Amino acid sequence: MKLGARMMKTGLAVGIALYIGHLIGFVSPLLAAIAVVFSIQPSIYRSYQSIIEQVQGNTIGALIAIVAVFTLGNDPFIVGFAIILVIGLTTTLKMNENTIALAVVAVIALMDSTDQTFLYFAGSRFTSMLLGILAAFIVNLVFLPPRYETRLFTKIDRATNDILQWLRVTTRNLSDEPALKYEITRIQDDMRWIDHTYLLYSEERTYFKGSHFSKGRKMVLFRQLITTTKKSFDVLKAFYRLEHKIEQIPEQFQDAVVQELDKLVNAHEKLILSLKGRIKNTHKQSLRRIEEPDIPLLVERLMSVYQESNNPDKLVFLPLASQLMEYHYQLERLKKLLKSYQAHHQDDFIQTSEK
Numbered sequence: 001m002k003l004g005a006r007m008m009k010t011g012l013a014v015g016i017a018l019y020i021g022h023l024i025g026f027v028s029p030l031l032a033a034i035a036v037v038f039s040i041q042p043s044i045y046r047s048y049q050s051i052i053e054q055v056q057g058n059t060i061g062a063l064i065a066i067v068a069v070f071t072l073g074n075d076p077f078i079v080g081f082a083i084i085l086v087i088g089l090t091t092t093l094k095m096n097e098n099t100i101a102l103a104v105v106a107v108i109a110l111m112d113s114t115d116q117t118f119l120y121f122a123g124s125r126f127t128s129m130l131l132g133i134l135a136a137f138i139v140n141l142v143f144l145p146p147r148y149e150t151r152l153f154t155k156i157d158r159a160t161n162d163i164l165q166w167l168r169v170t171t172r173n174l175s176d177e178p179a180l181k182y183e184i185t186r187i188q189d190d191m192r193w194i195d196h197t198y199l200l201y202s203e204e205r206t207y208f209k210g211s212h213f214s215k216g217r218k219m220v221l222f223r224q225l226i227t228t229t230k231k232s233f234d235v236l237k238a239f240y241r242l243e244h245k246i247e248q249i250p251e252q253f254q255d256a257v258v259q260e261l262d263k264l265v266n267a268h269e270k271l272i273l274s275l276k277g278r279i280k281n282t283h284k285q286s287l288r289r290i291e292e293p294d295i296p297l298l299v300e301r302l303m304s305v306y307q308e309s310n311n312p313d314k315l316v317f318l319p320l321a322s323q324l325m326e327y328h329y330q331l332e333r334l335k336k337l338l339k340s341y342q343a344h345h346q347d348d349f350i351q352t353s354e355k
Contacts, residue, residue, distance in 0.1 A: 013039075013132075013140075016138075018033050021128055026128045026131070028124070028125055029131075031109055031128040032128045032129065034102075035133050038054070038098045038099075038102040039133045040136045040140060041136075043148070043204060044141055046203060047137050050133075050136075051137045053096065055130065056095070057095055057099040058126065058129050060089055060103060061106035062106055062107075064085050064086050065106065068081070078111070079111045083104050086103050087104065106125075110122045151197055152194065155190060155193060156222070156225050159187060160268065162183065164232065164268060166180060167232065167265055170240065171257065177243065180240055184236070187233060191226075191233065198222060198223070198226060224330070224333060225334065227334075228331055228333075231331075234323045234326070235261075235320075238320045256298060263294075264295070264328060268331055274338060274342070275338060295327075298324065299321045299325055
């Protein structure tokens with residue numbers, strides 16, 4: 001079992017809320033713990049949004065519950081009617097599901113039968129829920145703040161490495177088909193996780209002008225990193241679909257495909273390493289000259305293969321040519337963005353969580 005930061009923060013916030021609730025002497029400190037569970041968020045910005053919305057939702061639920069008790073009583077069907085009103089109103093205000101659920105809990109808790117003075121009883125329970133919301137916000141703000149930049153780049157780095165390794169193996173017809181099929185499914189899940197993490201990273205707020213510009217440039221760079229990785233993944237999937245038809249291409253052209261794709265893979269790896277600060281600023285004479293990929297020339301040769309053979313079956317390779325062109329285009333765009341980013345942030349390298 002893996003314990004994540006959000007799980008630990010939820011447990012810590014529940015403990016704090018229950019302790020303070022018992023210390024103050026609330027009628028039902030358990031409600032504070034329930035409010036915590038609904039209020040913990042994956043990012044500080046979402047936690048800030050949540051505390052505002054949760055307070056509004058609970059206030060709406062409390063007001064409707066109090067009005068319903070004083071005018072209609074707390075009969076079970078009256079409680080159900082009040083819940084309908086709360087759900088309808090909070091949905092109209094486009095509040096999220098957690099806020100609506102907690103507002104419903106507030107109605108049920110406040111309209112419960114009691115021998116105490118109703119206003120004191122309702123006030124104590126409402127305050128307990130506000131305590132839980134506040135405890136969740138403070139824990140989310142202070143303890144284990146999420147580092148989405150590091151987590152995002154780490155996941156992009158690993159997904160890119162996996163894709164490029166499979167590209168090298170697949171183009172040489174060495175890949176195991178069941179293993180590659182499994183890896184394609186796993187990488188698809190990774191790409192969805194990357195998109196979600198990028199959204200959370202984009203929501204994080206900066207409070208200094210210099211940091212704001214730096215964050216903006218990084219967001220553009222990360223978006224292009226993700227796009228380029230997705231295009232390399234599209235190329236891998238194209239090769240996977242055509243694995244049993246590669247022999248239809250002339251052997252000489254197959255060698256050209258492998259050589260040009262190797263150049264693309266090397267260029268992609270070089271950009272990732274440069275972003276991590278592992279590439280020298282000044283290059284000395286290398287043992288082997290690194291050639292730039294010429295994908296447009298490769299696609300032209302592919303077109304000539306079609307024209308010479310007049311075989312309609314070979315039209316299945318057109319999507320592969322399209323994916324290679326798009327991958328090359330996005331890689332060139334990433335190179336320009338990285339150059340621009342490093343011109344403004346020469347020593348600001350992006351780290352992975354492995355360090």
